[in-house]
Amino acid sequence: HRQLFNGPMSDIEEALKRITAHSGVMGVAVLDDAGKLARYSLPQELAEKYGEQIFVLQSIARTAVRDVDPQNDLTYFRIDTKRFEILVAPFWGEVRYGVTGATREKGYTLFVLQRKPGQT
Template identity: 35%
Template structure:
């Protein structure tokens, strides 16, 4: 899998690069995106168009989630955000300052998601 970098001068410590390669070696991982604290992609293993779309949407969503948490408790902070659909899981590691890491993974097990019917919500 070819790795792409948006800023050739951006260098990771060898341990960070090894971690990225190890994560990407998992067959369920579809890609990783690293973005700076301004929402600009710094590194991706995905197509450029997909990267920019995902990065901009998740950066905005993560900041809204962080703001909501701080509205509830000003001393707290968002550290990670996990989104799951029927087929994929997206994990965002969102430090207050620094590089955001976004990992996209296929879900292996097809555990059915229970959906409530209209009658289950009523306790009468």
């Protein structure tokens, strides 16, 4: 897996390790605002396969929420399948660039793939 940040272990990396340690969790992945893997503990092929679809779903879900209420935003959703649960937490923030102070929205999407009880 790739590190999200260089240098000493960040609070985010520690949180991801704690999530991964939970019973039934197969792994986690973080997507950047372009839908590319920024960090993952799943096998790369699996992280990419799920990541591509989750990125599309979260984009559609966020648009739907904001179309109904422009002051609202998507914070979390869960996908429940026969074998797995996929927990998805998108998060966004304003990033300020250079001396001009220009800003743009920057986002990441965290997803957790976990086995349902009784599944192997």
